[in-house]
Amino acid sequence: MFDYSSVLSHTVTNLKKSGIRKFFDLLDGRKDVIGLTVGQPDFVTPWHIREAGIESLQKGKTYYTSNAGMPELRAEICSYLKRRFALSYLPEETVVTVGGSEAIDLAIRSVTDPGDEIIIPTPSFVCYEPIARLCGGVPVIVKTTVEDRFKLTPEALRAAITPKTKMLVLPYPNNPTGAILTKEELEGIAEVLRGTNILVLSDEIYAEMTYGRQHVSIASLDGMWERTIITSGFSKSYAMTGWRMGYLAAPKPLAEQMLKIHQYAIMCAPTTSQFAAIEALKNGDEDIAMMVGEYDRRRRFVYQGFQDIGVDVFEPEGAFYIYPEIGKFGLDADTFCDKLLNEYKCAIVPGTAFGEGGERFARVSYAYSIKHIEEALNRIEAFVKTLK
Amino acid sequence: MNTILKLLEDNANLTPAQLAVMCGKETGDIKKLIKEYEANGVIVGYKTLVDxxxxxxxxxxxxxxxxxxxxxxxxxxxxxxxxxxxxxxxxxxxxxxxxxxxxxxxxxxxxxxxxxxxxxxxxxxxxxxxxxxxxxxKYKDKGVVYGVEEIDERGNCN
Structure with a gap:
């Protein structure tokens, strides 16, 4: 019998299995369940974008591209960032990555030495902490609260900073809470960082999914561009999750180092997907508007729906999640979601899956049809009625 | 307001209250709008798609x-x-x-x-x-695909 525990890295074996993975494992193979769990669009990639990918295959474009991505794509990324968010980057300040996830990995890995502290607001997406740990970094968790509508406050940030702080992860618009940071709120964060040596990883994968106001990138504020790594991608905004296309934008001295890791680990992002991404950036603005309009209607629908059935919830302003507070029903998030799943055949993700501070909450995705959302809300209503 | 028409064209079951929530309007205004559409023949009827x-x-x-x-x-x-x-x-x-x-x-x-x-x-x-x-x-009619069960194949991934 081979003793695998003797060969595996302790850093890796000590990583916790993600809470979201644990919950998703419970759903595997369950056909009787109606879920609001999925963290990806229910739209299919717009046809003209798929067609660009298909055409590239038909023309035999099956080679590697340059490590950082095709020049045309990097130029389009710069033009997009300028057009949508008034951000100025040169093509050599971008790297095309395998999804936004790889961009996050590169950003954290390129700056973290053992003992460096990475500030991570929670609830947030599950990857920041394990990546920091893989580099020997020390995740410093800052719990955001419902009272602050899950926004990172300048005070909380200031309190978390030590001489070892290397980077702040800024995960807004936020998965799982739907919180965003306005320009004024970002200004407060920026004020804490100015004059320090702290970098910002601004995870802007949901930048297009804001409702009622345009997303603002912290990199567009005075003194922030030079310390910010923006990670983003095509998955959410263009409904291209399966294409695995993301990118990062950062000052050249940072981009160059991240490109090194990318070059050794990945070589280059998938070529077919790069062709599709060029088409998305060139001709996809209307697709985004259409999809965001639809998400907005669902957002209003599900927000009203939770209020109608007596579940406390704050109005989400970004991404496609809503984060109801289910704690008042006397069950912790895991038990609530477990019972809802097993007794009422409805799946939502316990807030605990997204780090500390989620014990009284659950993540509900509204990347589903209105009919589907309505049926799920009916089941949740039936369940909470038994708890009141 | 083409949005209301488009939403109703896709799903005539949506109630005025639901439409109002989805579009950030008042239910009364939506009811009035639908009445107007019906009166001036923009909305000509409601039917059910049957396979x-x-x-x-x-x-x-x-x-x-x-x-x-x-x-x-x-x-x-x-x-x-x-x-x-x-x-x-x-x-x-x-x-x-x-x-x-x-x-x-x-x-x-x-x-x-x-x-x-x-x-x-x-x-x-x-x-x-x-x-x-x-x-x-009949494969598809009025934008609806017939005879194919829609399966949500999206992976639970993040």
């Missing part, structure tokens, strides 16, 4: 190309009216191209459709010729 193939009802449908001689002053309208008044006619369009009117009809049997073409359609004075195409299978 009859899943029932034991026997039926056939056909598309008939009709060439006609237009009448002086009245163009195609009078002939069209004669045709659409038959209850078996589901849809009728004036077409550009190789023929004039496109008739979609439904009958119990092929024989019944053939009878309609021979006895009712072809005998209209202005009808010059007809070509009948029977529908073998």
């Amino acid at each position: 009859w193939d899943k029932t034991d009802r026997e039926y056939v449908s056909a598309l008939i190309e009709v060439k006609i001689t237009p009448q002086r002053d009245r163009g195609f309208d009078r002939v069209a009216e004669k045709i659409y008044n038959y209850p078996e006619v589901q849809s009728l369009y004036l077409m550009s191209g190789g023929y004039d009117l496109c008739v979609l009809i439904e009958g119990k049997t092929m024989k019944e459709v053939a009878y309609f073409v021979a006895q009712k359609l072809a005998t209209i004075e202005e009808v010059v010729s007809t070509a009948t195409h029977f529908v073998l299978r």
Whole structure:
């Protein structure tokens, strides 16, 4: 019998299995369940974008591209960032990555030495902490609260900073809470960082999914561009999750180092997907508007729906999640979601899956049809009625 | 407000209250708007899409190309009216191209459709010729795909 525990890295074996993975494992193979769990669009990639990918295959474009991505794509990324968010980057300040996830990995890995502290607001997406740990970094968790509508406050940030702080992860618009940071709120964060040596990883994968106001990138504020790594991608905004296309934008001295890791680990992002991404950036603005309009209607629908059935919830302003507070029903998030799943055949993700501070909450995705959302809300209503 | 129309076109079951929530409007305003649409004929009716193939009802449908001689002053309208008044006619369009009117009809049997073409359609004075195409299978109608179970294949991943 081979003793695998003797060969595996302790850093890796000590990583916790993600809470979201644990919950998703419970759903595997369950056909009787109606879920609001999925963290990806229910739209299919717009046809003209798929067609660009298909055409590239038909023309035999099956080679590697340059490590950082095709020049045309990097130029389009710069033009997009300028057009949508008034951000100025040169093509050599971008790297095309395998999804936004790889961009996050590169950003954290390129700056973290053992003992460096990475500030991570929670609830947030599950990857920041394990990546920091893989580099020997020390995740410093800052719990955001419902009272602050899950926004990172300048005070909380200031309190978390030590001489070892290397980077702040800024995960807004936020998965799982739907919180965003306005320009004024970002200004407060920026004020804490100015004059320090702290970098910002601004995870802007949901930048297009804001409702009622345009997303603002912290990199567009005075003194922030030079310390910010923006990670983003095509998955959410263009409904291209399966294409695995993301990118990062950062000052050249940072981009160059991240490109090194990318070059050794990945070589280059998938070529077919790069062709599709060029088409998305060139001709996809209307697709985004259409999809965001639809998400907005669902957002209003599900927000009203939770209020109608007596579940406390704050109005989400970004991404496609809503984060109801289910704690008042006397069950912790895991038990609530477990019972809802097993007794009422409805799946939502316990807030605990997204780090500390989620014990009284659950993540509900509204990347589903209105009919589907309505049926799920009916089941949740039936369940909470038994708890009141 | 085309949004309301588009939403209702996709799903006529949405209540004014639901539409109001989704669009950030007042329920009363939506009710009023729908009433107006109904009154001025923008909304012409509400129906249910039925996949009859899943029932034991026997039926056939056909598309008939009709060439006609237009009448002086009245163009195609009078002939069209004669045709659409038959209850078996589901849809009728004036077409550009190789023929004039496109008739979609439904009958119990092929024989019944053939009878309609021979006895009712072809005998209209202005009808010059007809070509009948029977529908073998309905894949998609009114934007809805038939006979395919929609499976959510999205992975639970993040």
